[in-house]
Amino acid sequence: MTGTDNPTDRSGTTAGNDRNPVPEEYDLPPDADPAVCGYCGAPFADEELLALHRGIDHATALDAAEREAFDEAYESEEERLRLFRLKALGALVLLYFGLLMTYSVFA
Numbered sequence: 001m002t003g004t005d006n007p008t009d010r011s012g013t014t015a016g017n018d019r020n021p022v023p024e025e026y027d028l029p030p031d032a033d034p035a036v037c038g039y040c041g042a043p044f045a046d047e048e049l050l051a052l053h054r055g056i057d058h059a060t061a062l063d064a065a066e067r068e069a070f071d072e073a074y075e076s077e078e079e080r081l082r083l084f085r086l087k088a089l090g091a092l093v094l095l096y097f098g099l100l101m102t103y104s105v106f107a
Contacts, residue, residue: 048073 026043028034034043035050039058044050047069054062055070062070 048076052077 028043032043034045035047036043037050037053037058039054039061042053044053051066051069051073054066055074059070
């Protein structure tokens with residue numbers, strides 16, 4: 001049996017969904033339907049987060065499909081981070097010049 005057929009964590013608890021519960025060390029709501037890592041049993045909110053986890057923590061064990069999912073999730077995350085940085089920079093520039101103009105009017 002390989003690590004993907006019957007994933008277990010260090011304590012021997014089988015990971016998964018209804019048939020295979022998530023290890024007890026994770027506190028999940030009872031109605032949660034997490035995406036569970038087949039290598040270590042860690043639960044994630046969605047498949048994209050799971051793909052990122054696999055690519056970072058289990059990079060040497062990935063097959064081609066998992067590697068492609070990681071690459072797509074990584075690129076998507078990079079785009080969102082770049083957009084956030086631009087928005088944060090814009091907000092700081094507006095705040096700076098807004099305070100500068102306010103000071104110049106009332107000083």
